[in-house]
Amino acid sequence: MGKLWSLFFVFSAVIAVALCWFAPDWNWWFPGDGKAHSTLGGKIDDLFHLILIIVAVTFIGTQAALGYVLWRGATIKPEEKALFSHGSHSLEVIWTIVPSAVLLFIALYQLDVWAQFRIKGAIRDSHGKMVRPEPVAELTARQFEWRIRYPAKGKPLQPQPQPDDIYSVNELHIPSGRPVEVTLRTDDVQHAIFIPELRIKQDAVASLKIPVWFDALENRDYEMLCAELCGWGHYKMKAKVVARSDADFDAWKEQASAEQFDDGFRKPAEAK
Amino acid sequence: MMFRHSSNHRSVTTAPWQLVCGLALGIASGLAGCGTGPKAEFSYREATQKLIPVARKAIKDTLEDGFGTPHNLVAWERFPVAYGGAKASVVAAAEGVQPASKTISVSVEGDVSKLASGASVLWLTGTRAGEKAAADTVDTYDTKTKTLTWSGSAEPAPGVGDVLIVGFGHALQKGRAVYMKNCMHCHGVSGDGNGSTAQFLNPRPRDYRLGVFKFTSTLSAEKVSRDDLHRVVKYGIPGTYMPSFLLLGEEETKSVVEYVRWLAMRGEFEKRTDDDLGDFTEDSIVDTVKKSKTAFDAAKVAYDATLKAGDKDAVKPDAPIKLTDARKIATEAFAKFQASDLDQAVEDTASFLAEAWTRADDEASRIAPTVPRVADDAASRERGRLLYMSDKTKCYTCHGLLGKGNGAATEDFWKKPGTEELYPRRGLHDAWGNPLQPRNLTLGQYRGGRRPVDVFRRLYAGIKGTPMPGFGKTALKDEEIWDIVNFVMSLQYQSPQPAKTNAGGHVVATDMPEAK
Numbered sequence: 001m002g003k004l005w006s007l008f009f010v011f012s013a014v015i016a017v018a019l020c021w022f023a024p025d026w027n028w029w030f031p032g033d034g035k036a037h038s039t040l041g042g043k044i045d046d047l048f049h050l051i052l053i054i055v056a057v058t059f060i061g062t063q064a065a066l067g068y069v070l071w072r073g074a075t076i077k078p079e080e081k082a083l084f085s086h087g088s089h090s091l092e093v094i095w096t097i098v099p100s101a102v103l104l105f106i107a108l109y110q111l112d113v114w115a116q117f118r119i120k121g122a123i124r125d126s127h128g129k130m131v132r133p134e135p136v137a138e139l140t141a142r143q144f145e146w147r148i149r150y151p152a153k154g155k156p157l158q159p160q161p162q163p164d165d166i167y168s169v170n171e172l173h174i175p176s177g178r179p180v181e182v183t184l185r186t187d188d189v190q191h192a193i194f195i196p197e198l199r200i201k202q203d204a205v206a207s208l209k210i211p212v213w214f215d216a217l218e219n220r221d222y223e224m225l226c227a228e229l230c231g232w233g234h235y236k237m238k239a240k241v242v243a244r245s246d247a248d249f250d251a252w253k254e255q256a257s258a259e260q261f262d263d264g265f266r267k268p269a270e271a272k
Numbered sequence: 273m274m275f276r277h278s279s280n281h282r283s284v285t286t287a288p289w290q291l292v293c294g295l296a297l298g299i300a301s302g303l304a305g306c307g308t309g310p311k312a313e314f315s316y317r318e319a320t321q322k323l324i325p326v327a328r329k330a331i332k333d334t335l336e337d338g339f340g341t342p343h344n345l346v347a348w349e350r351f352p353v354a355y356g357g358a359k360a361s362v363v364a365a366a367e368g369v370q371p372a373s374k375t376i377s378v379s380v381e382g383d384v385s386k387l388a389s390g391a392s393v394l395w396l397t398g399t400r401a402g403e404k405a406a407a408d409t410v411d412t413y414d415t416k417t418k419t420l421t422w423s424g425s426a427e428p429a430p431g432v433g434d435v436l437i438v439g440f441g442h443a444l445q446k447g448r449a450v451y452m453k454n455c456m457h458c459h460g461v462s463g464d465g466n467g468s469t470a471q472f473l474n475p476r477p478r479d480y481r482l483g484v485f486k487f488t489s490t491l492s493a494e495k496v497s498r499d500d501l502h503r504v505v506k507y508g509i510p511g512t513y514m515p516s517f518l519l520l521g522e523e524e525t526k527s528v529v530e531y532v533r534w535l536a537m538r539g540e541f542e543k544r545t546d547d548d549l550g551d552f553t554e555d556s557i558v559d560t561v562k563k564s565k566t567a568f569d570a571a572k573v574a575y576d577a578t579l580k581a582g583d584k585d586a587v588k589p590d591a592p593i594k595l596t597d598a599r600k601i602a603t604e605a606f607a608k609f610q611a612s613d614l615d616q617a618v619e620d621t622a623s624f625l626a627e628a629w630t631r632a633d634d635e636a637s638r639i640a641p642t643v644p645r646v647a648d649d650a651a652s653r654e655r656g657r658l659l660y661m662s663d664k665t666k667c668y669t670c671h672g673l674l675g676k677g678n679g680a681a682t683e684d685f686w687k688k689p690g691t692e693e694l695y696p697r698r699g700l701h702d703a704w705g706n707p708l709q710p711r712n713l714t715l716g717q718y719r720g721g722r723r724p725v726d727v728f729r730r731l732y733a734g735i736k737g738t739p740m741p742g743f744g745k746t747a748l749k750d751e752e753i754w755d756i757v758n759f760v761m762s763l764q765y766q767s768p769q770p771a772k773t774n775a776g777g778h779v780v781a782t783d784m785p786e787a788k
């Protein structure tokens with residue numbers, strides 16, 4: 001019976017590892033095509049993979065040790081004497097220092113990515129140069145939708161609404177290929193912006209205006225969700241990020257602005 | 273009644289509510305007991321419930337004939353709803369095609385994919401039109417030869433030129449599915465604005481059953497247009513709990529708009545029929561009895577007095593009518609009314625509604641400014657301000673001198689429309705009886721849309737179902753309306769800034785220093 005249990009525990013560890021190994025093939029891994037579509041996203045994935053490797057080595061090691069100990073216990077002969085290791089000072093020191101070192105390493109190693117994401121307010125562009133992102137929009141979450149305010153074409157975003165501002169709902173338009181800043185706020189409870197393929201997640205907190213920096217590498221639409229359980233309609237807070245080249249972004253602004261300032265007057269000839 | 277007019281209306285679905293529910297909730301339905309919950313039902317107006325039993329039954333039957341139940345929608349063809357389906361007509365028979373053996377050559381306009389096997393076939397014209405062929409369905413359709421074989425009776429054989437609709441009601445069904453999943457929990461199964469979440473919301477979700485919608489592009493006497501509803505569903509109503517359904521997709525949005533229109537027609541149809549039957553309520557019977565008793569008492573006093581005075585010829589007043597008798601009389605009167613006039617009343621209501629809803633989409637019903645927006649400068653805003661303050665518009669009485677939505681009218685007791693009765697609480701109310709605040713114009717929140725033309729239309733036709741009146745055509749010239757629009761739209765940017773945008777004290781500076 002004891003042998004069976006030791007095999008069982010080893011076996012479940014093997015299954016866990018195998019599942020993780022094949023998960024990407026089954027599309028059980030990262031969202032979309034599995035790749036990060038932002039500059040920082042790639043680094044976040046690298047961090048994720050590094051930590052995954054550390055954890056995997058630890059997991060496999062401890063499971064192997066556990067399996068060995070169980071097996072030994074199950075097959076031990078009655079006359080054999082067990083080794084009593086409880087309270088071993090050296091062991092305690094080893095398994096305190098080694099994990100601490102690993103954690104310290106992770107803490108230091110990830111600092112740069114963290115700082116880029118949250119503190120520096122800038123992201124390295126593809127030439128490795130730091131650029132100060134430009135605030136492109138004020139994104140206001142509310143139960144249960146996203147309302148967005150942009151400055152008019154060629155103008156900077158002002159903290160207060162301006163007469164020529166452009167508005168959209170549930171569609172965040174940004175220029176692609178360069179870092180941008182989005183000012184995140186909420187009208188009511190706590191929400192969180194989550195753009196899985198860009199690896200962006202940030203809470204929106206009442207009374208705060210939180211700058212979020214990111215870039216989108218391709219001209220395409222990305223899914224955007226609310227990642228903070230904000231009420232019964234939380235699941236409805238699905239939106240999209242529309243990333244386009246600068247020219248297309250400006251063209252969109254022109255078109256949106258024309259629509260928004262439409263006075264409904266048509267010369268008789270063009271009236272439908 | 274079902275087929276009052278050949279192919280008048282027609283049942284289009286039998287899919288159980290559980291299916292829709294199952295789609296929305298997935299596996300949760302098993303756990304949450306969705307499948308075991310109450311069946312979705314169209315509710316009836318309070319006024320319907322107050323009718324005497326025979327009248328109530330007549331209305332309910334008429335509604336069920338004309339509109340069905342949530343499980344079994346009936347598409348009443350005379351209402352201008354895009355019920356969906358592909359229209360086809362029989363063309364000269366190709367070789368090997370024998371109408372007698374249920375095969376015809378057709379020319380199809382619209383979506384050929386609707387001609388899938390099993391789709392319903394509705395004959396609009398020709399020998400098969402009407403009740404007899406009600407159960408026809410598509411057996412096979414050959415896209416190459418354009419021949420259609422139907423299953424159902426072979427006789428009578430259709431002739432060249434006959435028109436049929438395949439998959440009739442498809443769009444309505446789709447609209448229902450979209451509605452049940454996205455809108456029902458607020459707007460209610462019947463569109464009565466009484467879904468399960470409604471009680472927590474202010475303003476309340478719209479009750480479609482008055483056929484009245486607030487934010488329209490149409491003249492004040494007209495209904496809402498499809499475009500208006502489409503906009504509302506797509507962009508939501510900012511400042512309320514009506515969310516944006518931008519990502520719903522074009523086809524879904526279109527079909528849910530049709531479903532909302534259909535629910536509105538159903539609701540208003542019920543309301544108008546209730547109004548027609550206003551005499552046949554339990555209340556009015558009780559009232560009659562009471563009145564008769566009072567009259568009798570008065571007559572009795574007079575009679576006794578004359579008797580005492582010695583007048584032997586005084587006529588004894590008739591006994592007051594008894595409740596059971598009054599009920600019997602009303603029931604008989606209703607039976608008479610039902611036999612002679614009810615069908616006509618239903619007919620009139622239906623054609624009234626059909627015309628009104630058709631007109632709503634006419635170009636002529638849409639408000640289009642005759643002049644472009646007047647230049648938005650200080651002079652125009654000042655003219656607008658003076659108009660706002662004038663007694664011609666009285667905007668200030670509701671919206672307040674500073675546009676904060678706190679005018680003197682919010683302190684008054686208002687009369688219920690059409691009655692002398694006052695609302696129990698101060699301030700304005702909308703047509704649904706909900707308390708209503710005039711908009712705070714300094715917040716820059718435009719529920720009906722922030723395009724200048726939207727605000728223009730609000731001022732031109734007013735906001736339907738609310739006390740906010742329209743000023744277009746008569747009271748104000750288009751130029752003057754533009755001046756007011758310019759004034760109103762500038763209020764948001766006047767200093768001091770509204771407190772809302774910089775509330776909270778602790779605001780993280782968004783202008784971070786340049787990174788090196």
Ligand SMILES: [Cu+2]
Pocket residue numbers: 141190191192226227228229230234237
């Ligand atoms: Cu949320």
